[in-house]
Amino acid sequence: MLNNEQAKNKLRRTMMFVPGNSPKMINAADIYGADSLMFDVEDSIAVTEKDTARNLVAHALKFMKFQSETVVRINHPTQTPFGMEDLKVILPAKPNLIRMPKIEDISEIELVADEIEKAEKKYNWPEGTINIIGAIESVKGLYNVREMCKHPRMVAIALGAEDFIANIKTNRTKYGIELYYCREQILMAARDAEIQALDTVFSDIKDMDTFKDEVTKSRDMGFDGKSCIHPKQVSVVHSIYTPTDKQIAKAVKVLDAFTASLTDNKGVLNVDGKMIDKPIVVRAQRVIDQAVAAGVNIEEKRA
Numbered sequence: 001m002l003n004n005e006q007a008k009n010k011l012r013r014t015m016m017f018v019p020g021n022s023p024k025m026i027n028a029a030d031i032y033g034a035d036s037l038m039f040d041v042e043d044s045i046a047v048t049e050k051d052t053a054r055n056l057v058a059h060a061l062k063f064m065k066f067q068s069e070t071v072v073r074i075n076h077p078t079q080t081p082f083g084m085e086d087l088k089v090i091l092p093a094k095p096n097l098i099r100m101p102k103i104e105d106i107s108e109i110e111l112v113a114d115e116i117e118k119a120e121k122k123y124n125w126p127e128g129t130i131n132i133i134g135a136i137e138s139v140k141g142l143y144n145v146r147e148m149c150k151h152p153r154m155v156a157i158a159l160g161a162e163d164f165i166a167n168i169k170t171n172r173t174k175y176g177i178e179l180y181y182c183r184e185q186i187l188m189a190a191r192d193a194e195i196q197a198l199d200t201v202f203s204d205i206k207d208m209d210t211f212k213d214e215v216t217k218s219r220d221m222g223f224d225g226k227s228c229i230h231p232k233q234v235s236v237v238h239s240i241y242t243p244t245d246k247q248i249a250k251a252v253k254v255l256d257a258f259t260a261s262l263t264d265n266k267g268v269l270n271v272d273g274k275m276i277d278k279p280i281v282v283r284a285q286r287v288i289d290q291a292v293a294a295g296v297n298i299e300e301k302r303a
């Protein structure tokens with residue numbers, strides 16, 4: 001179990017959606033190695049299947065052991081008649097995170113956080129056992145994103161692009177211009193609140209080239225990971241999010257030079273003809289942190 005601070009820093013390169021009414025997909029989901037599994041009882045589930053899905057997901061959480069972090073995407077707690085019932089059934093099964101779709105106002109987060117707090121008290125779980133990841137899927141949500149990210153239960157914020165694009169009355173393009181402002185705003189709000197930012201799903205599972213391009217762009221923008229809908233997307237995201245040997249070797253060199261310079265009280269260094277100062281050192285450390293989190297043995301790369 002992670003406390004809230006650890007939960008904000010957990011590796012979340014991939015969060016794979018798993019439809020909550022599919023015993024077959026739920027059973028197999030853990031073998032694909034996603035950092036987080038997101039069992040969905042929201043938009044992939046028909047209204048007539050909501051009861052079945054939430055009970056199936058709760059049962060799986062109680063009786064199966066998952067290596068991946070467990071997340072449940074509930075229905076909206078006030079805009080639908082299902083969200084509060086989802087919490088009633090899902091919280092006792094102790095997922096790591098509740099994914100709140102279509103968040104628009106801090107009061108929605110407070111409502112769900114209160115239910116989580118009640119469950120933690122009822123079952124004598126430590127505070128911070130269950131945390132929240134919200135998804136921005138409308139302009140109203142985007143305009144309130146900064147405040148919502150700062151709620152203490154929030155450990156990550158995601159973009160839900162399909163709904164967002166419907167809300168701004170346009171279409172999804174390969175080059176992503178329609179999402180540029182929204183992605184930037186979400187990312188800045190996440191960084192300001194010191195929580196993680198996850199990019200949205202890419203729905204065309206056949207078009208792996210555009211998928212790779214989109215993942216590379218969102219990584220370069222600064223996102224911490226990507227929501228996925230299919231197992232074959234998971235390994236692609238992991239490899240794009242794992243620093244290359246060359247990047248690791250460079251980061252090690254920078255950090256070693258920096259450590260050596262501390263004894264000389266030097267602020268600025270020269271490594272291979274390039275100026276190295278504090279921000280470069282911070283970025284080198286992030287490369288190493290990402291590599292270590294992804295399971296890379298840094299000592300082997302140094303040798």
Ligand SMILES: CC(=O)SCCNC(=O)CCNC(=O)[C@H](O)C(C)(C)COP(=O)(O)OP(=O)(O)OC[C@H]1O[C@@H](n2cnc3c(N)ncnc32)[C@H](O)[C@@H]1OP(=O)(O)O
Nearest residue numbers: 017018019024025026028029040043044162201229230231
């Ligand atoms: C806009 C939004 O809200 S997006 C979020 C909601 N959407 C979802 O949750 C959809 C999640 N994804 C899926 O349901 C599926 O991937 C689909 C329906 C898109 C495609 O499914 P399939 O046609 O079965 O794909 P495919 O045949 O390539 O699957 C290969 C294997 O991976 C499994 N698989 C596919 N997707 C998933 C998944 N998301 N989770 C677990 N297993 C999966 C299949 O069961 C199949 O297993 P098998 O080889 O043992 O039979």
Ligand SMILES: O=C([O-])CC(=O)C(=O)O
Nearest residue numbers: 160161162163200201227
């Ligand atoms: O959160 C996601 O990436 C999927 C989703 O609901 C959307 O795009 O509307």
Ligand SMILES: [Mg+2]
Nearest residue numbers: 043137160163
């Ligand atoms: Mg959506």
